[in-house]
Amino acid sequence: MEIVKIRMQVATAGGSTVPVTTLGIARQLGFRGLYRGTAATLLRDVPFSLLFFPLQALLAQKAQWALNGSREKPSTLCVLAGSTVAGMVAAASVTPADVIKTRLQSSSQPTPAYSGVVDCAKRIMSTEGPRAFFKGTVPRCLTMAPLFGIALMMYDMQQKILGW
Structure with a gap:
């Protein structure tokens, strides 16, 4: 959850208009990426x-x-x-x-x-x-x-x- 939280904070700070969700981040990173x-x-x-x-x-x-x-x-x-x-x-x-x-x-x-x-x-x-x-x-x-x-x-x- 820490990496998901950070990704959501960074995405919001970048002014992105695409909604960032927990599931979307999990799909993007994959299982190993979630544990980076x-x-x-x-x-x-x-x-x-x-x-x-x-x-x-x-x-x-x-x-x-x-x-x-x-x-x-x-x-x-x-x-x-x-x-x-x-x-x-x-x-x-x-x-x-x-x-x-x-x-x-x-x-x-x-x-x-x-x-x-x-x-x-x-x-x-x-x-x-x-x-x-x-x-x-x-x-x-x-x-x-x-x-x-x-x-x-x-x-x-x-x-x-x-x-x-």
Whole structure:
């Protein structure tokens, strides 16, 4: 669905008058084409989770200790704070993988613009330099930080309400 979403966004941005549908994109790309960028998606999402969850737990506990000197289970506010900061750090850290994934998936040419993750990374580095890997970092952080902060805060609240 990620590649379908990107294709729809790119097609709309190009001012095309031809309606772009999920089924149309699936037919155009074929089964293999729908999975273009999967390795890059995993390169982004796995490290994000490896960074986010331990950091969130640590920061929520540190916030709890800083606010009231206790080592009890973090308050909902501390969970929100820890999750938001951890979301920002993790999102910024994996932005290079997100840039590669987006480049791989956004090409609307029948022949892919890149042969894979390594080719894409090499070409970005050689043509645009290392800064290109961090394009969109601020908007990504401003999206991911509150998204994960609110999600984990809501989960924490549900746990408390349900007595888990």
